[in-house]
Amino acid sequence: MAAVRDFHADKMASHFISRIGRGMTRLGDARLRPLGFATAQLPVLIALKDGAKWSQRELARWAKVEQPTMAQLLSRMERDGLIRREPDPADGRSSLISLTGEAHARLPAARDILVQGNRDMMRGLSAMEEATLLTLLERVMANVEGLEA
Template identity: 40%
Template sequence: MRFQKERSAGFLANQMARLFAKGLQKRISPLGLAPAQFMTLLALWDEDGLTQSELVRRLDVEQATMANTLTRMERDGLIERRSNPSDGRSQSVHLTEKSKALQAPAIAEARAQNATALADFSDEEREIFLVLMRRAIAAMHGN
């Protein structure tokens, strides 16, 4: 039996994720952000002062990848690291005024990318699609 890419949830999800990431990158790069930085900022906009380990867990990325992302973000003036008052061995990551100012425009660009991706869906289809995606993600988290 021949593998049919158009019938493979994994293939389609991967293709959609790549296209979404490419569109998002195009939209946020004028703001001076890369997708990995945007994802990190989303976590920090939700809760400023997380540690690197907490960011790794929340974003489900490798420790080395997060370390590189944070180094670049610090260099670009998006974050500052401070000694963690509750654990002197770790540092907490904090937003700067520059990254706080980017929250509204960056989120607007992400919403615009979402709108582009789902433009041909009715409101009902959009809700069903999101529910089904969340269910697939939850099923894979259990394995």
């Protein structure tokens, strides 16, 4: 019984990482909404920002989400005029996804919003503290990805 009483989930790193992630998603969504973007779309926007054309399977693998999740996301993005699909010449059953001109036009403003969000999140940290935090988070992320493999 003592072990349960001594367990304080709110003092664990995972608690803070999870809460920070959810909070940044809420803030990012609110800030990106006027541009017609959402934080869930960021992996697709980043992957295709330089004019690349990827399959749904490639995007799902890169974003580390399941195929049905990516399919729903891409359907919403297509509905909103952010992506277009064209037949994949190498695979007639598949299509290649790319960003529309409208999505490309909005990307610089979205990038500025994300950069400002990062500044806001790091407010009060010295340059050395921020560098240390990033190094530690990279190591934690590598640990998590190693556990997933």
